[in-house]
Amino acid sequence: MSEPAPVTRRPKAPQKSTIAAVVVAMVLGVLGGWLIFGQTSPDTDSVEAGFARDMSEHHAQAVDMSLIALQASDERNIDVLAYDIATTQSTQIGTMKGWLAQWDVPLARSGSRMEWMPADDMADMTGMGEQDDMPAASPGAPDYRSMPGMATTAQMEQLRTATSTEAEVLYLQLMITHHIAGVDMAQAAVDSATTAEVTQLAATMVNGQRSEIDLMTELLAERGAVPQESM
Amino acid sequence: MARSQSSADRAQRAAAMQRQAKAKERRSSLIVWGSAALVLLLIVGAITYAVVTRPSLSGVAEYEDLGRDHVTETVTYEQDPPVGGDHHQAWWNCGVYTEPVPAHHAVHSLEHGAVWLTYQPDIDQDSLDTLEGLADREFMLLSPNDTQTSPIIATAWGHQLEVDTADDAQLPLFISEYVQGPQTPEPGAACTGGTTTDLVAGP
Numbered sequence: 376m377s378e379p380a381p382v383t384r385r386p387k388a389p390q391k392s393t394i395a396a397v398v399v400a401m402v403l404g405v406l407g408g409w410l411i412f413g414q415t416s417p418d419t420d421s422v423e424a425g426f427a428r429d430m431s432e433h434h435a436q437a438v439d440m441s442l443i444a445l446q447a448s449d450e451r452n453i454d455v456l457a458y459d460i461a462t463t464q465s466t467q468i469g470t471m472k473g474w475l476a477q478w479d480v481p482l483a484r485s486g487s488r489m490e491w492m493p494a495d496d497m498a499d500m501t502g503m504g505e506q507d508d509m510p511a512a513s514p515g516a517p518d519y520r521s522m523p524g525m526a527t528t529a530q531m532e533q534l535r536t537a538t539s540t541e542a543e544v545l546y547l548q549l550m551i552t553h554h555i556a557g558v559d560m561a562q563a564a565v566d567s568a569t570t571a572e573v574t575q576l577a578a579t580m581v582n583g584q585r586s587e588i589d590l591m592t593e594l595l596a597e598r599g600a601v602p603q604e605s606m
Numbered sequence: 607m608a609r610s611q612s613s614a615d616r617a618q619r620a621a622a623m624q625r626q627a628k629a630k631e632r633r634s635s636l637i638v639w640g641s642a643a644l645v646l647l648l649i650v651g652a653i654t655y656a657v658v659t660r661p662s663l664s665g666v667a668e669y670e671d672l673g674r675d676h677v678t679e680t681v682t683y684e685q686d687p688p689v690g691g692d693h694h695q696a697w698w699n700c701g702v703y704t705e706p707v708p709a710h711h712a713v714h715s716l717e718h719g720a721v722w723l724t725y726q727p728d729i730d731q732d733s734l735d736t737l738e739g740l741a742d743r744e745f746m747l748l749s750p751n752d753t754q755t756s757p758i759i760a761t762a763w764g765h766q767l768e769v770d771t772a773d774d775a776q777l778p779l780f781i782s783e784y785v786q787g788p789q790t791p792e793p794g795a796a797c798t799g800g801t802t803t804d805l806v807a808g809p
Contacts, residue, residue: 463795579792
């Protein structure tokens with residue numbers, strides 16, 4: 376009996392296992408790449424999201440105060456400062472809200488203000504006393520100060536009705552207080568956030584607002600006034 | 607005999623088929639591996655080409671620890687044109703200027719993220735047209751500078767590039783890299799709404 380020719384399919388078998396090995400290697404590679412290079416964006420309770428929301432609200436009042444000052448004052452150096460703060464901080468609000476949208480987290484906070492800030496940093500901040508005994512559910516209350524450094528509704532009203540030098544002095548004083556807390560908040564983000572775009576922008580806020588505090592202190596001195604608060 | 611002959615015949619034919627199959631397999635694996643190797647070579651070649659021919663910003667000089675205070679008088683800067691330092695509270699509005707612009711104002715524009723192109727006044731018209739084309743966008747300043755030692759200089763906060771001709775491939779790269787780039791000390795600040803007159807009453 377003649378031997379049936381062994382029609383060998385041998386080479387096919389290693390090919391199958393080779394394909395399997397390649398597929399497994401690719402899956403592992405993608406997984407590894409995702410672990411190493413994959414970016415997970417900050418979640419809604421992160422320092423980053425908390426900072427973006429709170430600093431946006433903080434900035435919004437600075438823009439508001441600056442637009443009031445721009446109308447009230449005819450002094451070039453006040454106008455330039457107010458224009459600078461209004462445009463810069465509006466753009467930064469857009470950047471920060473853009474982050475929140477990109478991270479797919481709500482623009483509205485779910486908890487309370489400043490929750491993202493480490494307790495140590497909070498304790499160092501001035502203007503927190505008003506925060507403690509503020510009536511939580513009365514945003515229209517006269518002395519409501521929603522965040523450290525922010526002007527109360529009464530102070531905002533005072534600024535709106537003031538004119539010329541009185542308005543300039545009030546604007547500079549309120550903005551210095553505002554900036555001092557802004558620098559503290561931004562510094563807390565620099566220290567605690569881990570997302571590069573957040574720490575980078577926060578660092579520019581620390582430096583930019585510090586130098587503006589110096590400028591505003593000089594502008595106050597030219598008007599025979601001093602800051603209500605110092606760093 | 608006829609049986610065994612035909613059986614030997616079959617075996618021969620089977621062997622021939624085997625050989626053919628093997629040859630076919632060799633051919634197809636040659637095609638697979640050959641094309642894989644070709645693709646790999648093409649990729650490596652393309653990357654090498656891109657890396658070798660990519661214009662780079664290797665000529666950019668960097669400066670650190672620049673002052674950022676606001677001053678109301680003229681400032682003496684170490685570089686010409688200056689790359690940063692103390693400056694006037696009002697920034698110079700971005701745009702194209704045919705007269706030199708005051709450095710104490712322009713430095714503030716750099717702080718806001720502007721790129722400032724300056725040229726020696728004896729530049730030819732073609733080059734000037736090229737520079738005006740490059741400056742035709744937001745956050746760009748273009749002005750002549752009588753005192754600079756290179757024909758054309760591009761400046762951003764803390765960064766400076768000197769080139770000889772307006773068509774230097776590094777200029778567009780410099781602009782892409784530094785207009786409101788990561789070096790900007792005050793991101794978000796405007797390059798409009800400042801000043802176009804010198805607010806320092808000079809002698």
